[in-house]
Amino acid sequence: MPKLWTETIDAHRAAVRDAAMDAMAALVATHGLVAVTMSQIAQQAGIGRATLYKYFPDAQAVLTAWHERQITTHLDQLTAAVDPAAPAIARLEAVLHTYAHIQHHSARHHGGELAALLHRSEHVDRAQQRLRGFVQDLIAEAVRDGDLRDDVATDELATYCLHALTAAGTVPRPEAVQRLVTVTLAGLTARRR
Amino acid sequence: MPKLWTETIDAHRAAVRDAAMDAMAALVATHGLVAVTMSQIAQQAGIGRATLYKYFPDAQAVLTAWHERQITTHLDQLTAAVDPAAPAIARLEAVLHTYAHIQHHSARHHGGELAALLHRSEHVDRAQQRLRGFVQDLIAEAVRDGDLRDDVATDELATYCLHALTAAGTVPRPEAVQRLVTVTLAGLTARRR
Numbered sequence: 001m002p003k004l005w006t007e008t009i010d011a012h013r014a015a016v017r018d019a020a021m022d023a024m025a026a027l028v029a030t031h032g033l034v035a036v037t038m039s040q041i042a043q044q045a046g047i048g049r050a051t052l053y054k055y056f057p058d059a060q061a062v063l064t065a066w067h068e069r070q071i072t073t074h075l076d077q078l079t080a081a082v083d084p085a086a087p088a089i090a091r092l093e094a095v096l097h098t099y100a101h102i103q104h105h106s107a108r109h110h111g112g113e114l115a116a117l118l119h120r121s122e123h124v125d126r127a128q129q130r131l132r133g134f135v136q137d138l139i140a141e142a143v144r145d146g147d148l149r150d151d152v153a154t155d156e157l158a159t160y161c162l163h164a165l166t167a168a169g170t171v172p173r174p175e176a177v178q179r180l181v182t183v184t185l186a187g188l189t190a191r192r193r
Numbered sequence: 194m195p196k197l198w199t200e201t202i203d204a205h206r207a208a209v210r211d212a213a214m215d216a217m218a219a220l221v222a223t224h225g226l227v228a229v230t231m232s233q234i235a236q237q238a239g240i241g242r243a244t245l246y247k248y249f250p251d252a253q254a255v256l257t258a259w260h261e262r263q264i265t266t267h268l269d270q271l272t273a274a275v276d277p278a279a280p281a282i283a284r285l286e287a288v289l290h291t292y293a294h295i296q297h298h299s300a301r302h303h304g305g306e307l308a309a310l311l312h313r314s315e316h317v318d319r320a321q322q323r324l325r326g327f328v329q330d331l332i333a334e335a336v337r338d339g340d341l342r343d344d345v346a347t348d349e350l351a352t353y354c355l356h357a358l359t360a361a362g363t364v365p366r367p368e369a370v371q372r373l374v375t376v377t378l379a380g381l382t383a384r385r386r
């Protein structure tokens with residue numbers, strides 16, 4: 001085959017592949033990612049489809065409710081990790097450790113993948129905001145105590161923390177989770193360079 | 194209605210709701226999340242379904258290829274951000290800034306949601322590993338120069354960085370992206386407390 005001909009075929013192949021990928025991206029952007037149907041949920045749950053519809057309008061609503069339940073459970077665990085008599089920085093450390101361990105364990109199930117679906121949901125943003133608000137309040141208190149940097153807004157520091165600690169879902173051992181918390185906390189402490 | 198009766202109904206409602214959520218979680222854990230079908234991709238791409246199947250065995254493969262393409266583009270951008278004559282710490286800062294800005298922009302499209310789907314894929318793990326390897330090598334060099342903490346393994350520091358910087362996808366303004374990079378870098382610098 002002449003070289004030009006091969007190049008044309010290669011270019012054509014590349015174009016088809018690219019078109020398929022662009023299509024995938026466009027479809028997901030438009031329709032979202034929830035592959036699970038109401039029928040599947042009803043069957044898996046062992047209830048009738050009509051019953052399920054009395055409780056949830058669609059599969060996204062089930063997913064949202066599931067995530068709200070998860071976050072509420074996590075908030076309970078985080079609140080329990082706090083000794084109200086301890087200084088804010090100690091309470092923050094306890095909360096971040098607990099949160100990192102929750103991430104570490106839930107990634108071994110399906111939590112990480114599911115949580116990823118939930119960006120588009122209003123309800124879930126509210127659940128996430130409660131979690132972030134809880135962490136942000138602790139950070140604000142520790143900043144007032146002079147234990148953390150004051151050159152970055154507390155909401156940005158809370159967002160940083162919660163994202164950095166999702167790394168706990170990808171590390172293999174509990175010792176690494178501990179080190180991740182140490183590194184993340186170091187980012188929160190004031191340090192001019 | 195007597196109180197006991199109400200409580201029974203409430204308990205029943207809660208049980209049904211919980212069962213639906215458990216079912217959702219189980220289905221996603223088993224079948225994954227990809228809602229898009231090969232037919233939809235072919236139609237959106239304006240190609241025949243048979244043609245599409247010559248290139249990709251299933252929708253997950255399209256997704257994986259899409260993600261590989263994204264990561265490759267990002268690696269090119271990150272490499273371009275580096276001045277080879279600069280010290281490792283300066284190259285690392287440039288790379289982290291560029292990566293944070295990529296996160297900031299791609300979250301405004303569909304990147305964040307799609308990327309989340311890809312944990313289960315072997316291929317994608319390889320693409321992610323190339324990215325992490327690139328960052329890890331820079332960190333290792335900066336540690337040897339004495340510019341970064343040496344009490345945590347470089348692969349753990351690279352994982353921390355890349356997760357912390359995904360927060361750039363959720364902050365509204367470019368200035369906040371800049372501050373996020375500063376805070377993340379502070380976590381990398383040695384500091385015994």
